[in-house]
Amino acid sequence: MKWTYIEDISKFKDKEVELRGWVFTKRSSGKIRFLLIRDGTGIIQGTVFSSKKDDPLFKKFDTLTQESSLIVRGQVREDKRAPGGFELTIRDIEILQIADEYPITPKAHSTPFLMEHRHLWLRSQKQHAILQIRTELIKAIRDFFDGRGFRLLDTPILTPSACEGTTTLFETDYFDQKAFLSQSGQLYNEATAMAFGKVYCFGPTFRAEKSKTRKHLIEFWMVEPEVAFATLEDITELGEDLVVYLIERILEQNKKELEVLERDTKPLERVKKPFPRFTYDEVQKMLKKKGSKMEWGDDLGAPEETLLSEIFDLPVCITHFPAKIKAFYMQPDEKRPELVLGVDMMASEGYGEIIGGGQRIHDLNLLEKKIKEFKLPREDYEWYLDLRKYGSVPHSGFGLGIERTLAWICKIKHIRETLPFPRLLYKIYP
RNA sequence: UCCUCGGUAGCUCAAUCGGCAGAGCGGGUGGCUGUUAACCACUAGGUUGUAGGUUCGAGUCCUACCCGAGGAGCCA
The missing domain is CATH 3.30.930.10 (Bira Bifunctional Protein; Domain 2)
Structure with missing residues (x-):
């Protein structure tokens, strides 16, 4: 499977790709999970669907923390609901490292704190x-x-x-x-x-x-x-x-x-x-x-x-x-x-x-x-x-x-x- | 270097006149089939910058120091 950068994703519509990056954020909602992946060139939302609660892919997803490094493989889809217009249907997650608790959260931080980090x-x-x-x-x-x-x-x-x-x-x-x-x-x-x-x-x-x-x-x-x-x-x-x-x-x-x-x-x-x-x-x-x-x-x-x-x-x-x-x-x-x-x-x-x-x-x-x-x-x-x-x-x-x-x-x-x-x-x- | 303001949970902040140190976020656990800083429930989490002083009692008042922010001068 071809290693692709997110900035080039529009060229791979409906194709299977491999992305290498980090967890930007994740959200879960019962039987659907969302993973925002960043690779330095952009951010894309990946989705994991399953009707089975104990799906092994869900288990992997659930261990991921903010900024964990990973390789994901899946199919590129055009989807208006996704930020950026393209989304990845995730078939496989390969975890490289589970990140420690990341200090910079999506909420507000002061400049001195951010400058220290x-x-x-x-x-x-x-x-x-x-x-x-x-x-x-x-x-x-x-x-x-x-x-x-x-x-x-x-x-x-x-x-x-x-x-x-x-x-x-x-x-x-x-x-x-x-x-x-x-x-x-x-x-x-x-x-x-x-x-x-x-x-x-x-x-x-x-x-x-x-x-x-x-x-x-x-x-x-x-x-x-x-x-x-x-x-x-x-x-x-x-x-x-x-x-x-x-x-x-x-x-x-x-x-x-x-x-x-x-x-x-x-x-x-x-x-x-x-x-x-x-x-x-x-x-x-x-x-x-x-x-x-x-x-x-x-x-x-x-x-x-x-x-x-x-x-x-x-x-x-x-x-x-x-x-x-x-x-x-x-x-x-x-x-x-x-x-x-x-x-x-x-x-x-x-x-x-x-x-x-x-x-x-x-x-x-x-x-x-x-x-x-x-x-x-x-x-x-x-x-x-x-x-x-x-x-x-x-x-x-x-x-x-x-x-x-x-x-x-x-x-x-x-x-x-x-x-x-x-x-x-x-x-x-x- | 000078002037002003600030330092409380991992982060952002609250705490009335000096009287039990709290919330949201983040973390953990559980729930939810389309989330957008998701949401709901439960849960753990503290040497209040440091040292001293006043007081029956200090996060709160006083002194010194440390650290940070904003501004000034100088410059790109």
Whole structure:
């Protein structure tokens, strides 16, 4: 008999199949019993009928507990009464293991309890749907960049120095030296961009920041493109194209999952180019008018992000930030040197910043000056300065946070559900 | 790191003014031929986060600590 996955079940109408999976739930009603089987690709209801009370199949059924592993064989039938439209008439049950009393019941549980059982929570429908979208999102990101001729060139996770600040870095031993877990692949990306033209890296990022909010993770994933010769304008457009493409792909490929999550897809369907685009000056004035306490020179806080998404129902791009609130490598605006050519993209529906990037300094003298101003150890940046000595060109890039993007697409409250095993402030179990 | 709230059965919660620690779900047993978080009956299940204090008496009041949640700052 053919081993079949539940997602392919519609191809086997009226055929005998073998399913391998786990007990999702079961119900019994005298001489008919219902078994909901999940195999990772879907859930199907199996039925056992018998006129005999002591039928051996009933006896087997009765020993099954939630999440017991098994192999079932039977005939696929179309049945409108069954969730999913197809049902399995069970002929045989082969038990692999009878599960202990399963901690996650079909009733309500608190988040702390579920997080303690994250390794099991992954089997629940909603969590399964989110992570299913995650795998599609990652595939879509790869397809977007690969389709545009970008080269995937991953940057190191162990790095000899801080890219930006040192307070938020995880430190570890590297033989007799110190090493830090990467906070961004950007500086290395700039080197590979000068070698390959347009590149991206996709990997985990580590921030020892003691932030405890629904938008923060200690370990998160980021895709970072970097393009030689690109300006702020070019890179902003690339960011828009990427986000539009990702939303389209998920809407196409993950209808079932979005339904499980009860996600209203209308706000996502609206995500088309061009996004509203403003300079920092304009945004600061606009928000001030709406009651924000943000002064010129302040970064946007959580209340400002909420306010922005109340005004616009599309993601918003903000450019030309005060140099003081951005990183040392940001290219200053020619007309107003107190500003830098950075761009942040705020997701709609209050999800906040998903993209941060901009144009990088390509002038050697200016970069040297900035390194001094930011009191960075020059010896750590010699290789980075080399990029400005040997054929320097204007170039730009950005980073897109995978988990924040996914939280927005799924419209879930907390970012911790967007990856299989989130690392949160002080929390590293399981 | 700061502010706020919380910790009672395996889980989710209740317990009036300080006065016998309870319910639903889950588990077990039995019943039911179409269940959808099935239903009905019975049943077992407790060091009330930890340590100390006040009191005739503390789940409840006080002190310290531990753990968790929400929010802020910072960021993607």
